[in-house]
Amino acid sequence: MKIGQSYEGTIKRQIYSAEEIAAAIERLAGRIAADFTGQPLLLLGVLKGALYVVTDLARAIALVPDGPSEIVVDYLCVSSYGNATRTSGEVRLLKDTTATVTGKNVVIVEDIVDNGLTLEYLSALLAERGPARLASCVLFDKPYHRRVDVALNYVGLRCPDEFVVGYGLDYQELFRNLPYLAQLQPWVFRVE
Numbered sequence: 001m002k003i004g005q006s007y008e009g010t011i012k013r014q015i016y017s018a019e020e021i022a023a024a025i026e027r028l029a030g031r032i033a034a035d036f037t038g039q040p041l042l043l044l045g046v047l048k049g050a051l052y053v054v055t056d057l058a059r060a061i062a063l064v065p066d067g068p069s070e071i072v073v074d075y076l077c078v079s080s081y082g083n084a085t086r087t088s089g090e091v092r093l094l095k096d097t098t099a100t101v102t103g104k105n106v107v108i109v110e111d112i113v114d115n116g117l118t119l120e121y122l123s124a125l126l127a128e129r130g131p132a133r134l135a136s137c138v139l140f141d142k143p144y145h146r147r148v149d150v151a152l153n154y155v156g157l158r159c160p161d162e163f164v165v166g167y168g169l170d171y172q173e174l175f176r177n178l179p180y181l182a183q184l185q186p187w188v189f190r191v192e
């Protein structure tokens, strides 16, 4: 895949192509749709990283026969303090859900789980509100540096133990709109 001028020369290697990501999302959609057949479903995307995965997942679930009876998409926004390439584990809730969680079938949708603290924080926060069911879906599982043992119900792809960008994942707010998952050239990190 060619790249536009904005990211020219920045990509060291592609890890998962846009097609591989789309196939993974279709697999996730099939599994989620089957588990919530005939029931209403609330998909909660965790911004900003999950902005693409939750929208693509919601549309893919809508195409699965015998899936949920209805699908509502809503968002939370969290941020973790830390340096540029690792999260610190201090989670801040920047935006809460608009939808009510109590009594609903909820799937938290994350782009990546790394140390696990963000998902642990959100799972505890939402569990307190009494959902009917609470599950988690992560597109890229990065299991090498877990600090907590979080339950992942739906996992898309294994992420290598590297700093990755694209398909929602950023470096200093850039690269989220890259359609594939990639590793950056080292020079990108040296530019102030």
Ligand code: PRP
Binding pocket: 046, 047, 048, 049, 050, 078, 079, 080, 087, 089, 110, 111, 112, 113, 114, 115, 116, 117, 118, 119, 169, 170
């Ligand atoms: C990223 C990602 C997850 C979290 C996972 O978000 O989107 O929410 O880190 O990391 P953890 O498992 O180590 O807690 P980030 O805080 O970078 O914010 P962003 O989604 O706005 O990029």
